[in-house]
Amino acid sequence: MASVDLTSIPLLDKKHSGVPSDYLEQAKGSKARLYSNKTLPASVPRDEEVPVLPPDVTREIFDAAIAELKRKLGEENVELNDKPLVDGWYLEHPNTHDAFHVVPQSDLVSSATVYPGSTDEVVQIVRWANDYLIPIYPISMGRNLGYGGAAPRVRGSVVVDLGRRMNKVLKIDGSNATCMVEPGVSYFKLHEEVQKTGYDLWVDVPDVAGGSVLGNAIDRGVGYTPYGDHFTNHCGLEVVLPSGEVLRTGMGALPGKDGADNPSWQAFQNPYGPTPDGIFSQSNFGIVTKMGMWLMPATGHQSYMITFPRDDDFEQIIEIIRPLALNRILGNIPQLRSVIQELAVTGKPKSFFYDGKDPMPREVVRSHAKNMPCGDISWAFYGTVYGNKETRDMQLEIIKREFGKVAGARFILPEEMPPEHYIHSRVNVCSGTPELRELDWLNWQPNAAHLFFAPITPTRGEDARVIHEIVSRLHKKWGFDNFSTLCIAGREMHWIANIVYDRADEDSKRRAVGLMREMIEEAAKNGFGEYRTHLLFADQVARTYGWNNQALMRFNETIKDALDPNGILAPGRAGIWPRRFRGKGWEILEEDEWRNSSLPKVDGSSK
Ligand code: ADP
Numbered sequence: 001m002a003s004v005d006l007t008s009i010p011l012l013d014k015k016h017s018g019v020p021s022d023y024l025e026q027a028k029g030s031k032a033r034l035y036s037n038k039t040l041p042a043s044v045p046r047d048e049e050v051p052v053l054p055p056d057v058t059r060e061i062f063d064a065a066i067a068e069l070k071r072k073l074g075e076e077n078v079e080l081n082d083k084p085l086v087d088g089w090y091l092e093h094p095n096t097h098d099a100f101h102v103v104p105q106s107d108l109v110s111s112a113t114v115y116p117g118s119t120d121e122v123v124q125i126v127r128w129a130n131d132y133l134i135p136i137y138p139i140s141m142g143r144n145l146g147y148g149g150a151a152p153r154v155r156g157s158v159v160v161d162l163g164r165r166m167n168k169v170l171k172i173d174g175s176n177a178t179c180m181v182e183p184g185v186s187y188f189k190l191h192e193e194v195q196k197t198g199y200d201l202w203v204d205v206p207d208v209a210g211g212s213v214l215g216n217a218i219d220r221g222v223g224y225t226p227y228g229d230h231f232t233n234h235c236g237l238e239v240v241l242p243s244g245e246v247l248r249t250g251m252g253a254l255p256g257k258d259g260a261d262n263p264s265w266q267a268f269q270n271p272y273g274p275t276p277d278g279i280f281s282q283s284n285f286g287i288v289t290k291m292g293m294w295l296m297p298a299t300g301h302q303s304y305m306i307t308f309p310r311d312d313d314f315e316q317i318i319e320i321i322r323p324l325a326l327n328r329i330l331g332n333i334p335q336l337r338s339v340i341q342e343l344a345v346t347g348k349p350k351s352f353f354y355d356g357k358d359p360m361p362r363e364v365v366r367s368h369a370k371n372m373p374c375g376d377i378s379w380a381f382y383g384t385v386y387g388n389k390e391t392r393d394m395q396l397e398i399i400k401r402e403f404g405k406v407a408g409a410r411f412i413l414p415e416e417m418p419p420e421h422y423i424h425s426r427v428n429v430c431s432g433t434p435e436l437r438e439l440d441w442l443n444w445q446p447n448a449a450h451l452f453f454a455p456i457t458p459t460r461g462e463d464a465r466v467i468h469e470i471v472s473r474l475h476k477k478w479g480f481d482n483f484s485t486l487c488i489a490g491r492e493m494h495w496i497a498n499i500v501y502d503r504a505d506e507d508s509k510r511r512a513v514g515l516m517r518e519m520i521e522e523a524a525k526n527g528f529g530e531y532r533t534h535l536l537f538a539d540q541v542a543r544t545y546g547w548n549n550q551a552l553m554r555f556n557e558t559i560k561d562a563l564d565p566n567g568i569l570a571p572g573r574a575g576i577w578p579r580r581f582r583g584k585g586w587e588i589l590e591e592d593e594w595r596n597s598s599l600p601k602v603d604g605s606s607k
Helices: 021-035 059-073 119-132 187-197 213-218 311-326 340-344 362-369 389-403 423-429 437-444 461-478 506-525 535-544 547-563 591-595
Strands: 078-080 112-114 136-139 158-161 169-173 178-181 234-240 246-248 287-294 301-308 335-338 379-386 410-412 448-453 456-458 483-488 492-502
Touching: 021 437, 059 078, 059 112, 059 119, 119 136, 119 158, 119 234, 119 287, 169 187, 178 187, 187 213, 213 287, 301 389, 301 423, 311 335, 311 379, 311 389, 311 461, 311 483, 335 340, 340 362, 340 437, 340 483, 379 389, 379 423, 389 410, 437 448, 437 492, 448 506, 456 461, 461 483, 461 492, 461 506, 492 506, 506 535, 535 547
Parallel strands: 112 158, 136 158
Antiparallel strands: 078 112, 169 178, 178 287, 234 246, 234 287, 301 379, 301 410, 335 379, 335 483, 448 492, 456 492, 483 492
């Protein structure tokens, strides 16, 4: 067991990435549980010359470049990545590498981190990168765990950590329910600032509230209130282009009176001309330094869960969900979770339930589920309805009636569950209150990390069945428990299959990669694609969107080369490689690598 220091958890009033003080006890509990299941040392000495250099840059030039960057930004705002790598945990995460490494820890590493304090300093960094042809990789908070964390795709890139010094809530317009944030504003912070205004407004929060509001939206993350599609609810961006030019999108492009910000910037998304915002999400076309966001007027809410006893009623459940979702009877983005998550979210390790290494057999899951508050179930549906009591009651009546058609369905209200049950965390998340609880399923494996396989399917039983079959069969083949959660937005579902692996176990990592690659491939053959993926799978996923001889990729490459001719901004992110790197061995595509059971090589220059 690793030793655990519970005094080091950062607080929000001291650090932008910290927790509000009223979450400290909960955070301590999460950290203690995670460390009780950790066998890896905090760090190991690095066995190569550090910092790792960016490609095609000599140490002499790198040193001169860093010295210049320090002159521009201040010595204290540039930090070399030359110390042992520390994975930490969610609230003490690194900005040097992927804390959830699925390849060797030192493969996806930066050479240095720079901390800009303003849009103007971001411009200076971009110009500097062009002068030295050093790739830079922007992060807002760097907690994009499961998708690559803070790691750059190209080894030796300089990470631009925007959050540390650019973390202000710039505006809250309480009457029009909008705000404007810098990259380092977490959900915890925005929630706190909104509360201080006295306006009764909600911030839509994702499962865990430590991420950046801006970073999550431009990576197209989701939450669970009616405002759960974060990118759809953003309104106006300020972007530094790879040339150093600064652009404002939406109404922000029209200067306000006497040079003020446009008064409609956060009120209207798509005014005159083409709408460029989308190309700055999940891309490497610009660095977003400000973002407007809509807030939701608070309303009455009632969360509930419905449990279903039989695995095989899955298609029927989805068929019931679709019309309810389309007609907005289901008020939010509800989740359908597989039963094994009821065990995992208790925070107890898999070994508590089962001592085999193989996926937990269904009978074993069943035998433990029986003793859980919701009993021997197969699926748990977590939903929330909104509005005044009368409206909610009417909606709940329809919901009960429709799901009641599934044999053995049971409708449960939060007050019927014990206080430690997960449903109480859903009540918070679904009503705009930040949460940490979702961290607990990470205890499933020792030294646990996770990767998300996240395909989109229409909300239709027969389509969902295809993914269900692929996910279940391949999880079994590669030896992983199947943690599937379906986030249902209406016409489509984000199917989130969470692969939880042990960072200390090379074989576990290898299998996690193999499972991901094969699921991506099989899903694509059946016409299904992922909405988001980890850095290492970006090339594979991007190419599944290959209609008409990769027309979309060629379009993206045309934009990339026009905006970033020197290829300095996040090369390889979202599978988009600038001309300087393209076709030179950086793309991770070779199927043979994972079929032959080796981890992918990330470093193009070594091929
Ligand atoms: P989180 O908000 O979850 O902590 P990150 O800050 O890691 O997420 O952001 C998610 C991803 O989006 C990053 O890995 C990075 O590639 C990209 N990104 C984050 N912030 C910006 C930004 N301000 N401009 C451009 N890309 C960004």
